[in-house]
């Protein structure tokens with residue numbers, strides 16, 4: 593029996609302004625109980641401009657909801673117009689930061705080297721990376737999902753020492769399942785999540801691999817979350833569209849009741 597606490601994280605992507613963010617987190621706070629927080633770690637990843645509002649709400653009401661950003665700069669400070677640094681996120685008491693999301697890789701040309709630099713920037717600032725990996729449809733059709741995803745993992749973790757890597761969260765998000773309604777089967781999710789854990793054991797140790805939480809992401813909803821969470825190497829979900837509906841997100845957090 594795994595001792596890993598499941599992590600359910602809502603990646604809002606480019607949705608919800610700061611007022612909507614406050615209303616949304618208030619709804620979550622109203623619905624979630626200590627029983628929920630005892631069983632599952634709950635996090636939201638709002639757009640940058642919402643983070644200060646979310647922090648104020650979480651601090652003021654002593655909420656147990658964690659929060660983080662969807663990206664960060666690899667740099668500390670300076671002439672990087674439009675960028676946000678890890679120290680800025682740390683100042684807002686962010687716990688998590690998503691790194692290497694497929695939408696960043698696809699639309700912003702983020703490569704292995706940059707993802708690795710961002711992981712380093714996150715750790716430097718005490719943030720927990722949620723490293724996103726996963727294959728596109730062509731790779732899946734060619735049956736290469738495991739080697740492809742493990743190569744992304746290897747690149748992201750280059751020169752990351754064990755004492756840092758043991759806290760990482762890895763999100764397996766097959767690109768063909770993101771926002772498409774086409775969810776991976778529980779067996780598909782397990783195949784790659786299990787392989788990720790195996791590689792962590794090779795890169796570091798079995799003990800470390802057993803500690804790391806591996807999420808599945810891609811069209812997760814209340815109706816499919818329980819079957820995915822039943823897989824031995826799936827320790828949570830990174831939820832996009834369904835996380836924008838507070839009631840639906842709460843149902844996902846309560847996956848054991850679905």
Ligand SMILES: O=C(CO)COP(=O)(O)O
Nearest residue numbers: 603770771810811832833
């Ligand atoms: O990309 C995702 C989370 O990071 C998944 O998005 P959807 O849940 O909308 O498919």
